[in-house]
Amino acid sequence: MDTLLYYKEAKNGQILEEGITEAGSMCSFIAAGTAYANHGINTIPFFIYYSMFGFQRIGDLIWAAADMRCRGFLIGGTAGRTTLAGEGLQHQDGHSHVLALPVPNLHAYDPAFAYEIALIIQDGIKRMYVDGESIFYYLTVTNEPLPMPAMPTEGNVREGVLKGLYRFKASTKSDAKLRAQLLGSGTIMFEVLKAAQVLEEKYGVACDVWSVTSYKELYRDANDCERWNMLHPGEAAKVPYVTQTLKDAQGPFVAASDYMKVLPESLSKWVPGQLVSLGTDGFGRSENRAALRDFFEVDAKHIVLATLGALAREKKISTDVVKRAVQELGIKPDKLNPAVS
Known part of the structure; x- marks a missing residue:
C-alpha cells in the first residue's frame, strides 16, 4: 500500500512523515538540503507544512538553512489568510511572504495556477542542481479545489512567472x-x-x-x-x-x-x-x-x-x-x- 501515511525507505527517494514537529522536520530538510556538500550526494528535499508554522515558528532554522547554503523547496500548504476555512488566527497565514523578504538566498513565490508551480519547480531544480546555485525556494499552495487553466500561449509567460x-x-x-x-x-x-x-x-x-x-x-x-x-x-x-x-x-x-x-x-x-x-x-x-x-x-x-x-x-x-x-x-x-x- 503506497500512501503518504505509509512509511517505507527506498534508494530512489523517501517520505518522512514527522508529525507536528516543524523544528525537527526543518532539521531533516537541512540535512537533506546540504547533503550535496557534506556527503557529495544531490538530494532534492520538499518540506510540506502549514504555511503559518514555517517562518513564524522556525524562522531561525530557515535562516540557518540559508546560512548553510541549503538547497530544496519549502512548500507552505493551506497558505493565505482566507484559504484555510474555520481554523482561526493560529493557523491562517497572511504574512509568511513578508517574513520571507529578509532571507537573501531564498526565492519566494505565491503561484495561482498549476502551470506556474511546474515552471517554478522546474527552473529551481535546474538552478540548484544543474547550475549549482546556493539558493532555495519557498512556494505557497492552497487547499481550495479550483479549476486550473492552461498556460497562455501569448507572450513570454515562462519568463514572467519566474x-x-x-x-x-x-x-x-x-x-x-x-x-x-x-x-x-x-x-x-x-x-x-x-x-x-x-x-x-x-x-x-x-x-x-x-x-x-x-x-x-x-x-x-x-x-x-x-x-x-x-x-x-x-x-x-x-x-x-x-x-x-x-x-x-x-x-x-x-x-x-x-x-x-x-x-x-x-x-x-x-x-x-x-x-x-x-x-x-x-x-x-x-x-x-x-x-x-x-x-x-x-x-x-x-x-x-x-x-x-x-x-x-x-x-x-x-x-x-x-x-x-x-x-x-x-x-x-x-x-x-x-x-x-
Whole structure:
C-alpha cells in the first residue's frame, strides 16, 4: 500500500512523515538540503507544512538553512489568510511572504495556477542542481479545489512567472473608455477574475488581469536596478522589470492578495501609475472562505469597489458611481477595520 501515511525507505527517494514537529522536520530538510556538500550526494528535499508554522515558528532554522547554503523547496500548504476555512488566527497565514523578504538566498513565490508551480519547480531544480546555485525556494499552495487553466500561449509567460509578473488575460474591449489593471496572486487570483468580469459587464471598465507570482523577485530586481544606477552615474539607467512590463498599461493598478498590503506597496515607487493595495492585515478568523474574504476586503466586490474608487480619484468617473456601487455590491462601509479588530 503506497500512501503518504505509509512509511517505507527506498534508494530512489523517501517520505518522512514527522508529525507536528516543524523544528525537527526543518532539521531533516537541512540535512537533506546540504547533503550535496557534506556527503557529495544531490538530494532534492520538499518540506510540506502549514504555511503559518514555517517562518513564524522556525524562522531561525530557515535562516540557518540559508546560512548553510541549503538547497530544496519549502512548500507552505493551506497558505493565505482566507484559504484555510474555520481554523482561526493560529493557523491562517497572511504574512509568511513578508517574513520571507529578509532571507537573501531564498526565492519566494505565491503561484495561482498549476502551470506556474511546474515552471517554478522546474527552473529551481535546474538552478540548484544543474547550475549549482546556493539558493532555495519557498512556494505557497492552497487547499481550495479550483479549476486550473492552461498556460497562455501569448507572450513570454515562462519568463514572467519566474521574474514575478505577467499578463494572464487581456481585456477584449479594446474600445472601452475606462480601463484598469488588476493584479492577483495565489488563491485571490480567482476573486480578481470575478471582479474583472463584474467591472466589464456592469460598470464598463475594461480590465487586464496580471498574475504576480513573486513580489519578492520584483522587489529584489527593482532594488538591484536602483543600486546599479546609483553606482553608475552618467550611464543609461536600468529599468526594473515591473516598470518595463507595466509601462504601456492604462488606468489604475489594483493589487489583491491573501497576504499583507505591504507586499504590493513595496513596489509602489516602480509601478507607473496609481497603485491600490488590498490585503489581509490582521488576525485570522474561524469562518468559511467567502466570509473571510469579505471580512478582509479581498473578495471580488471589494476589488470592484477599489477599482471604481481609483478611477474616481483620477477623475475618470464621478464619486456618485462609487457611492452607488457600495449599495449595489452590498458593502458595509462602517464595518470594523479587519487589521485591528
